[in-house]
Amino acid sequence: MNRQHTYNHTLFERPALYTDFYELTMAQGYFLSGRKDDQACFDYFFRDLPFDGGYVVFAGLSDLLQILDGFQFYEDELSYLSEQGFKPEFLNFLRDFRLNVTIHAAKEGEIIFPQEPALRVEGSIIHTQILETLLLNILNFESLIATKAFRMKYAAGDKKVLDFGLRRAQGFGGIQASKAAAIGGIEATSNVYSAFTQGLTPSGTMAHSWIQSFEDEHTAFRKYARYYPDNCILLVDTYDTLNSGIPNAIKVAKELEEQGHKMKGIRLDSGDLAYYSRKARAQLDEAGLDYVKIAVSNQLDERLIQSLLNQRAPIDLFGVGTRLVTGHDTPALDGVYKLAAVNKQPKLKISENIEKTTLPGRKKVLRYSNASDTFLGDGIVLAHEEDPAIIYHPHYPAKHTDVTEIQSEPLLQPFIRNGELLNTPPSVAESASYARQRFERLNAEHKRFENPHIYKIGISKKLMDLRDNLSQKVK
Amino acid sequence: MNRQHTYNHTLFERPALYTDFYELTMAQGYFLSGRKDDQACFDYFFRDLPFDGGYVVFAGLSDLLQILDGFQFYEDELSYLSEQGFKPEFLNFLRDFRLNVTIHAAKEGEIIFPQEPALRVEGSIIHTQILETLLLNILNFESLIATKAFRMKYAAGDKKVLDFGLRRAQGFGGIQASKAAAIGGIEATSNVYSAFTQGLTPSGTMAHSWIQSFEDEHTAFRKYARYYPDNCILLVDTYDTLNSGIPNAIKVAKELEEQGHKMKGIRLDSGDLAYYSRKARAQLDEAGLDYVKIAVSNQLDERLIQSLLNQRAPIDLFGVGTRLVTGHDTPALDGVYKLAAVNKQPKLKISENIEKTTLPGRKKVLRYSNASDTFLGDGIVLAHEEDPAIIYHPHYPAKHTDVTEIQSEPLLQPFIRNGELLNTPPSVAESASYARQRFERLNAEHKRFENPHIYKIGISKKLMDLRDNLSQKVK
Numbered sequence: 001m002n003r004q005h006t007y008n009h010t011l012f013e014r015p016a017l018y019t020d021f022y023e024l025t026m027a028q029g030y031f032l033s034g035r036k037d038d039q040a041c042f043d044y045f046f047r048d049l050p051f052d053g054g055y056v057v058f059a060g061l062s063d064l065l066q067i068l069d070g071f072q073f074y075e076d077e078l079s080y081l082s083e084q085g086f087k088p089e090f091l092n093f094l095r096d097f098r099l100n101v102t103i104h105a106a107k108e109g110e111i112i113f114p115q116e117p118a119l120r121v122e123g124s125i126i127h128t129q130i131l132e133t134l135l136l137n138i139l140n141f142e143s144l145i146a147t148k149a150f151r152m153k154y155a156a157g158d159k160k161v162l163d164f165g166l167r168r169a170q171g172f173g174g175i176q177a178s179k180a181a182a183i184g185g186i187e188a189t190s191n192v193y194s195a196f197t198q199g200l201t202p203s204g205t206m207a208h209s210w211i212q213s214f215e216d217e218h219t220a221f222r223k224y225a226r227y228y229p230d231n232c233i234l235l236v237d238t239y240d241t242l243n244s245g246i247p248n249a250i251k252v253a254k255e256l257e258e259q260g261h262k263m264k265g266i267r268l269d270s271g272d273l274a275y276y277s278r279k280a281r282a283q284l285d286e287a288g289l290d291y292v293k294i295a296v297s298n299q300l301d302e303r304l305i306q307s308l309l310n311q312r313a314p315i316d317l318f319g320v321g322t323r324l325v326t327g328h329d330t331p332a333l334d335g336v337y338k339l340a341a342v343n344k345q346p347k348l349k350i351s352e353n354i355e356k357t358t359l360p361g362r363k364k365v366l367r368y369s370n371a372s373d374t375f376l377g378d379g380i381v382l383a384h385e386e387d388p389a390i391i392y393h394p395h396y397p398a399k400h401t402d403v404t405e406i407q408s409e410p411l412l413q414p415f416i417r418n419g420e421l422l423n424t425p426p427s428v429a430e431s432a433s434y435a436r437q438r439f440e441r442l443n444a445e446h447k448r449f450e451n452p453h454i455y456k457i458g459i460s461k462k463l464m465d466l467r468d469n470l471s472q473k474v475k
Numbered sequence: 476m477n478r479q480h481t482y483n484h485t486l487f488e489r490p491a492l493y494t495d496f497y498e499l500t501m502a503q504g505y506f507l508s509g510r511k512d513d514q515a516c517f518d519y520f521f522r523d524l525p526f527d528g529g530y531v532v533f534a535g536l537s538d539l540l541q542i543l544d545g546f547q548f549y550e551d552e553l554s555y556l557s558e559q560g561f562k563p564e565f566l567n568f569l570r571d572f573r574l575n576v577t578i579h580a581a582k583e584g585e586i587i588f589p590q591e592p593a594l595r596v597e598g599s600i601i602h603t604q605i606l607e608t609l610l611l612n613i614l615n616f617e618s619l620i621a622t623k624a625f626r627m628k629y630a631a632g633d634k635k636v637l638d639f640g641l642r643r644a645q646g647f648g649g650i651q652a653s654k655a656a657a658i659g660g661i662e663a664t665s666n667v668y669s670a671f672t673q674g675l676t677p678s679g680t681m682a683h684s685w686i687q688s689f690e691d692e693h694t695a696f697r698k699y700a701r702y703y704p705d706n707c708i709l710l711v712d713t714y715d716t717l718n719s720g721i722p723n724a725i726k727v728a729k730e731l732e733e734q735g736h737k738m739k740g741i742r743l744d745s746g747d748l749a750y751y752s753r754k755a756r757a758q759l760d761e762a763g764l765d766y767v768k769i770a771v772s773n774q775l776d777e778r779l780i781q782s783l784l785n786q787r788a789p790i791d792l793f794g795v796g797t798r799l800v801t802g803h804d805t806p807a808l809d810g811v812y813k814l815a816a817v818n819k820q821p822k823l824k825i826s827e828n829i830e831k832t833t834l835p836g837r838k839k840v841l842r843y844s845n846a847s848d849t850f851l852g853d854g855i856v857l858a859h860e861e862d863p864a865i866i867y868h869p870h871y872p873a874k875h876t877d878v879t880e881i882q883s884e885p886l887l888q889p890f891i892r893n894g895e896l897l898n899t900p901p902s903v904a905e906s907a908s909y910a911r912q913r914f915e916r917l918n919a920e921h922k923r924f925e926n927p928h929i930y931k932i933g934i935s936k937k938l939m940d941l942r943d944n945l946s947q948k949v950k
Contacts, residue, residue, distance in 0.1 A: 020665040022679030136642035167611035168807040173648025190495040204497030209814040326806035332643040339684040347687045
């Protein structure tokens with residue numbers, strides 16, 4: 001084959017080169033300038049809420065922890081870097097490199113908001129720098145898709161939502177898309193690989209080609225029902241939904257009844273889904289098949305699901321594809337990884353846009369809740385300061401809140417300490433369940449799709465002063 | 476770890492489960508109904524042009540050919556399918572399954588258009604069906620990104636365009652994004668993994684964190700220049716671009732000159748890039764550093780690149796990220812895989828939307844060119860008919876063109892015959908070069924970003940009659 005290197009290792013086994021080249025040139029620079037033992041602290045956070053929404057579901061942590069566990073460079077990788085001009089003494093350093101960082105993070109499934117660190121990495125400057133791109137790639141994408149999935153599931157309420165997106169997923173990104181979708185609450189997936197590796201529920205029955213390949217639609221349906229009598233969802237729009245597809249499905253449902261089985265459902269994949277689902281429901285009910293469910297698919301997203309249900313379309317299952325697995329209207333979360341401190345000296349990056357100036361220093365995040373456990377807002381404070389009495393708007397100190405009487409919890413918890421994984425990363429089911437629990441505690445105004453209310457994120461006086469003083473100094 | 480199965484195989488080694496579940500339920504259905512030796516013919520084509528553009532650059536073929544070569548099911552995969560209820564006799568069939576199809580396709584890098592088959596798969600119905608999802612996943616995504624890249628490079632003209640997108644790529648889709656970007660003409664990538672495995676040129680120097688980590692900007696620049704004297708691109712916007720970043724870069728460039736080196740460039744990553752690039756150019760030129768190049772990055776796409784160059788911004792290199800590797804405004808190509816024939820019987824799928832009714836039968840595509848080799852349009856015709864004299868608009872037969880005097884070439888060529896790969900798949904460089912050559916032959920009106928002229932795709936009378944007769948019959 002034409003690949004320069006045959007390289008049959010997954011990124012879970014060998015993630016070290018799945019990185020931006022500049023992480024390595026900088027790492028070599030730190031090494032050559034004798035700074036390899038300098039200690040650094042980086043924050044992961046995002047700036048803009050995707051989908052014009054009110055929140056993000058944090059995901060990717062379990063994959064990140066797994067991929068970092070055993071992170072090292074292999075000989076063929078080092079040879080390649082040597083060809084690219086990296087120096088022998090640095091390559092020797094990489095040869096013995098075993099990732100040794102401490103990571104605090106929000107739990108996978110946490111509901112997170114702009115500007116607040118969802119994850120903090122500490123360790124020597126090379127270790128903390130070298131994982132930047134990998135970390136961003138995983139957390140940005142999985143959080144994006146978990147959030148999109150969560151919104152779809154929120155719109156669908158107690159109706160099931162299934163992931164049918166693999167054919168339109170961005171290449172091998174489909175591996176993570178289906179996992180993140182499950183963290184976001186999607187009940188099953190067409191993606192067999194992800195079902196296999198992640199223990200998700202696989203789902204799917206037939207394409208139009210099945211029906212076309214038989215001499216007629218009735219035969220195609222009947223054959224499928226014969227082999228899958230208890231898992232039979234018939235696709236009814238190959239030729240003529242109302243005059244052929246549904247009548248043939250009804251015939252087959254009756255044949256199944258005679259054999260002691262119940263047809264599971266029909267699927268509509270085109271046309272006006274509100275109109276056709278209502279017509280289909282009526283035809284099925286008239287035939288005494290009120291137990292036969294109606295599944296729909298075709299370019300669905302959270303807004304279309306909401307619209308269909310607002311129209312009281314009698315739909316039981318929503319199959320979502322492209323608009324789930326790519327994020328569609330927001331195809332990337334803009335998460336960044338910013339240096340907050342070096343050798344305990346707080347660092348910041350100035351921006352002309354004041355809101356893009358970073359928050360310096362090692363920080364923690366406190367989440368405040370009222371007496372009925374509803375989230376009130378989050379405070380970003382220095383890691384070592386006492387929990388502050390007052391939390392300030394990040395840019396308008398006149399806006400502030402006394403939090404002394406309000407219960408709070410720390411958002412970031414240790415997951416890796418000095419390179420050692422502290423606990424088994426959460427399973428998909430655990431993260432999905434945690435996301436649901438936490439979301440319950442969010443006010444409804446943050447959940448709506450149209451102009452959601454902005455969740456309050458403030459900072460402590462000490463952090464504000466540190467930022468403002470440093471900003472003055474570096475200018 | 477929490478994965479249900481430890482599964483350290485790449486999708487290139489073991490792609491069989493990277494598929495929709497229904498491909499397998501249908502395959503078992505064909506097997507159990509005694510139809511496993513039925514012969515089928517499927518077409519791959521897309522319907523809507525991405526990015527409101529005028530063309531698509533066909534990509535993913537080399538990855539597809541490589542991934543299909545050796546496609547089979549392994550024991551742990553079969554055990555999983557057994558757990559999912561697949562029957563022992565079908566699993567035995569899969570155990571011995573070695574993909575045996577014949578694939579004709581456009582060459583990688585071909586300029587393709589809506590509705591026309593860019594690839595045709597023939598073989599027994601199970602073999603042709605079972606690769607659907609994998610094929611769509613690869614071709615849709617790589618064609619999307621190659622097209623986006625091509626547009627960016629088209630806008631940039633003789634300026635270089637670099638791929639910096641990995642941190643915002645959709646998970647492991649970054650592997651294919653960087654390759655497809657190179658097929659589309661992007662000159663280098665930050666993605667070390669793809670550079671390593673595909674022989675691309677890796678690129679990158681420093682992030683803001685490098686500069687922040689030193690006591691001051693000048694020291695940070697000087698250190699970098701010391702270790703990379705001949706590959707030094709300094710990021711100048713960490714603190715204050717015009718008053719600190721560029722003056723410090725100039726100092727370091729002068730220091731490099733004294734040591735006999737030339738600084739390669741500076742990079743602007745924020746602010747108004749037209750304004751700052753002009754200011755930067757003036758400051759550099761005034762210091763006698765006209766050889767120092769200006770690189771820019773920050774949410775660039777083809778329209779912004781075009782706008783910057785229309786403003787005569789003195790920019791030499793464009794770094795593109797999110798908007799390249801995700802497709803951004805169109806995050807998925809809507810390519811489909813449709814059954815065209817079974818046992819030589821042409822098949823079609825009706826749609827209420829007449830333009831979504833598929834073209835039945837085994838087909839080929841002819842591309843017509845004028846005497847100066849400019850592409851005039853394409854004709855979709857039955858594979859075994861003589862090259863037709865007249866090509867018709869697919870839906871308005873009154874619109875037609877006599878093509879008897881016009882030179883034509885077949886677009887689809889054999890790549891796999893009866894399971895055997897006929898040639899080494901093309902390299903990235905070959906596909907990129909082919910895309911450029913073919914694009915040269917396209918009229919400028921199809922290339923522009925705003926309302927590009929629609930490239931003509933017609934069909935033969937025989938194909939039209941076949942479609943219309945079948946449509947009548949199945950109704």
